[in-house]
Amino acid sequence: MLEVRGLYKAFGEVTALDGCSLTVRRGQMLGLLGPNGAGKTTTMRAIFGLVRADRGEVTWDDSPIDKRVRRGFGYMPEERGLYPKLEVKWQLVYLGRLHGMEHSDAAAAAERWLEEFDLLDRADARLSELSHGNQQRVQLIAALLHKPELIILDEPFSGLDPIASEFMASVLARLAGEGAGIVFSSHQLDVVEDLCEQVIIMHKGRVVIKGIVTELRAASDDRYVETAGENLSWMTRLEGSAVVERSDGHVRVHVPGGSGFADIAALASEAGVTQFTYEPPPLSEVFRKAIDG
Amino acid sequence: MTEPRLVRIIVWREIYSRRKAFMITTVLLLGLVVGGLAIAGLASSTEETPVISVGAVDVDTAILQQEIMQNLDPETVLNIDVYEIDAGMAALREDEIDALVVNSHEVVWAQGMPHWMMSPITTGMFTMNLDYTAGELGLSDEDLTLLLAPINGQTIDYEEQEENEAEAALAVITVILMFVGILAYGQWIAYGVVEEKANRVAELILGAVTPGQLLLSKMIALGGLGLTQLVLVVVTGLVAGNLFLEFELPPVATTAAAWLIFWFIVGYVFYGSLYAASGSLAADSQEAGSFIGPLNILPGLGYMLGVIAFPSGSDTLARILSLIPFWSPLLMPGRIMTGSVEPWELALSIVLTVGATVVAVRVASKVYLGGITQASQRVSWRQAFKGGEDLTAA
Numbered sequence: 181m182l183e184v185r186g187l188y189k190a191f192g193e194v195t196a197l198d199g200c201s202l203t204v205r206r207g208q209m210l211g212l213l214g215p216n217g218a219g220k221t222t223t224m225r226a227i228f229g230l231v232r233a234d235r236g237e238v239t240w241d242d243s244p245i246d247k248r249v250r251r252g253f254g255y256m257p258e259e260r261g262l263y264p265k266l267e268v269k270w271q272l273v274y275l276g277r278l279h280g281m282e283h284s285d286a287a288a289a290a291e292r293w294l295e296e297f298d299l300l301d302r303a304d305a306r307l308s309e310l311s312h313g314n315q316q317r318v319q320l321i322a323a324l325l326h327k328p329e330l331i332i333l334d335e336p337f338s339g340l341d342p343i344a345s346e347f348m349a350s351v352l353a354r355l356a357g358e359g360a361g362i363v364f365s366s367h368q369l370d371v372v373e374d375l376c377e378q379v380i381i382m383h384k385g386r387v388v389i390k391g392i393v394t395e396l397r398a399a400s401d402d403r404y405v406e407t408a409g410e411n412l413s414w415m416t417r418l419e420g421s422a423v424v425e426r427s428d429g430h431v432r433v434h435v436p437g438g439s440g441f442a443d444i445a446a447l448a449s450e451a452g453v454t455q456f457t458y459e460p461p462p463l464s465e466v467f468r469k470a471i472d473g
Numbered sequence: 474m475t476e477p478r479l480v481r482i483i484v485w486r487e488i489y490s491r492r493k494a495f496m497i498t499t500v501l502l503l504g505l506v507v508g509g510l511a512i513a514g515l516a517s518s519t520e521e522t523p524v525i526s527v528g529a530v531d532v533d534t535a536i537l538q539q540e541i542m543q544n545l546d547p548e549t550v551l552n553i554d555v556y557e558i559d560a561g562m563a564a565l566r567e568d569e570i571d572a573l574v575v576n577s578h579e580v581v582w583a584q585g586m587p588h589w590m591m592s593p594i595t596t597g598m599f600t601m602n603l604d605y606t607a608g609e610l611g612l613s614d615e616d617l618t619l620l621l622a623p624i625n626g627q628t629i630d631y632e633e634q635e636e637n638e639a640e641a642a643l644a645v646i647t648v649i650l651m652f653v654g655i656l657a658y659g660q661w662i663a664y665g666v667v668e669e670k671a672n673r674v675a676e677l678i679l680g681a682v683t684p685g686q687l688l689l690s691k692m693i694a695l696g697g698l699g700l701t702q703l704v705l706v707v708v709t710g711l712v713a714g715n716l717f718l719e720f721e722l723p724p725v726a727t728t729a730a731a732w733l734i735f736w737f738i739v740g741y742v743f744y745g746s747l748y749a750a751s752g753s754l755a756a757d758s759q760e761a762g763s764f765i766g767p768l769n770i771l772p773g774l775g776y777m778l779g780v781i782a783f784p785s786g787s788d789t790l791a792r793i794l795s796l797i798p799f800w801s802p803l804l805m806p807g808r809i810m811t812g813s814v815e816p817w818e819l820a821l822s823i824v825l826t827v828g829a830t831v832v833a834v835r836v837a838s839k840v841y842l843g844g845i846t847q848a849s850q851r852v853s854w855r856q857a858f859k860g861g862e863d864l865t866a867a
Contacts, residue, residue, distance in 0.1 A: 225676075228676070228680055229679070229680070229864075230676055230679065230846050230864075231846070232863045232864050247681075247683060250680050250681070251680065251681050253680060255676070255677060255680050257673045257676050257677070257848070259673055259848065259849065260672075260673065261672050261673025261674045261675075261676055261677050262667075262672065262674055263672065263674055264672065265490070267491060270489075274482065274486050275677060275678075277482050277680075278479060278482055278483070278678060278681040278682060279680075279681050280681075293614075323677075383587065388610065446770075
């Protein structure tokens with residue numbers, strides 16, 4: 181289990197981390213959210229030993245992380261990092277060997293992953309000859325090749341098309357299912373919401389919200405009611421309600437937390453409405469509120 | 474996983490990624506060495522044999538020929554023809570002869586007669602007259618020796634002079650080799666570091682190895698390539714020189730070659746660590762020159778001073794500078810080649826340079842670590858050193 185406790189880091193006058201703490205168990209996927217400069221990358225770099233925190237500690241299975249332990253981690257930096265002029269498979273094998281794999285094992289694993297990512301026919305091509313999306317796939321393979329126990333990915337979905345994003349998400353979900361702990365940052369909240377059981381929202385170096393996605397959403401006072409049909413006037417009778425979206429017989433209304441499901445259901449029943457949705461705010465709204473304070 | 478295995482893996486990547494550049498530069502260098510020596514050999518083989526034409530009036534030409542030839546290079550052709558005085562003067566004016574010897578006491582030179590031709594002729598005439606007069610006076614060889622005893626003549630040792638010139642030339646060549654080797658491979662290190670920092674590969678690798686291992690591996694790989702190239706150039710140069718110019722190596726050359734390798738290794742480690750550190754300060758390869766360029770001044774200065782000092786025989790300048798660690802690796806091999814190094818000087822320069830190298834490697838390792846982990850950022854030496862110290866302590 182990865183434990184980050186009370187990390188504090190300042191770069192000159194700028195406080196990058198201000199008491200950041202988080203926990204990731206094996207098999208768990210943790211999404212790190214936050215605006216630019218929130219401290220997500222610094223946190224991940226501190227876990228990987230690329231930044232030394234001024235205070236606080238990072239442990240793996242209750243022990244400090246040394247070089248031997250770190251070799252069992254996989255890391256994908258925000259700005260991608262591989263050799264542009266070296267052949268794809270060659271450098272994957274190279275990185276695998278640095279993480280302790282035998283040459284034959286690393287070569288076999290590289291071929292297996294390249295095949296899975298539909299890149300086997302580009303194994304001998306130079307990295308720079310691949311498209312941006314394919315380079316990103318190779319970058320992900322480099323982080324996964326040695327079957328790491330902990331995978332740290334900084335913005336793994338940025339620049340990917342929806343199909344590639346979906347594919348990468350499925351790979352990460354599978355790896356978490358196989359027991360790897362995964363920490364990743366992203367600005368794509370829908371992806372995080374779909375993929376992660378647990379999220380952390382950071383702002384100005386601090387963890388402002390953390391928890392299970394469904395619980396975070398449910399903890400909000402706000403609710404949204406959405407329905408379709410000709411009879412929509414009943415929704416305006418909800419106290420404090422405000423229409424947030426209306427189009428062609430479809431309306432979405434924001435209702436304050438005071439209006440419970442039972443009240444709304446009663447009003448709907450009176451109006452003869454049999455179908456409507458009642459849901460907490462999406463993660464993006466939770467995120468926005470957390471950042472706005 | 475054992476640490477030497479990690480170093481071997483990185484060393485192999487460094488060599489693999491530079492194999493083409495290494496092969497191309499090696500072939501070019503060897504081509505230049507062989508081609509240059511072949512052209513020099515061709516030029517020397519087509520030099521004309523010097524010929525001196527002398528006219529003789531009332532002189533025993535056989536004795537004159539014998540006496541003059543004793544003072545000339547054996548390859549020089551000496552033609553002596555008998556003339557009447559008027560015909561001889563006419564031949565001089567017509568440039569048919571270089572000198573006209575009259576009655577073995579007088580000589581008339583052609584206009585523009587080079588000094589190297591005059592001296593053997595006058596010396597030959599003098600000894601011829603001396604022998605003749607001694608015979609007339611009935612002086613024995615002992616008498617003659619006594620008469621000549623006060624004159625302590627000395628002949629220039631051409632062989633020694635040529636040997637000194639050859640040693641000076643080899644000294645300059647060692648300075649050039651050291652300079653090119655240190656500069657070229659130092660810059661390979663620097664730009665390799667910049668590349669790994671700019672494309673963030675260093676961050677991935679540092680998850681598996683220590684910065685010291687990464688730096689050491691890089692230096693072993695590129696140093697190995699540099700040493701291989703140096704040995705190839707030296708050996709090829711010796712073989713080609715022997716083939717085309719038929720030169721003989723100065724006796725000190727073998728020892729000096731061993732010292733050359735020693736100083737290359739020391740100089741390479743000293744400068745290579747500084748090049749690695751300076752490369753780690755740049756954000757990308759575009760601005761790398763502003764960090765690496767100033768460092769080039771140090772070996773550049775040693776190169777210029779060496780090239781000036783050795784041919785001019787300015788031993789004092791080379792002597793002082795070769796004791797300073799920045800320039801010992803560049804100048805000391807040349808001084809060893811000229812045989813002008815006292816044992817204490819060699820010992821002192823080794824102690825100072827090795828000591829300075831240890832300090833340079835320690836400082837550079839921290840700067841390298843602090844610099845290479847500041848991805849996409851330009852950092853100062855001070856910031857990088859502090860960052861490196863923090864991470865080392867972590």
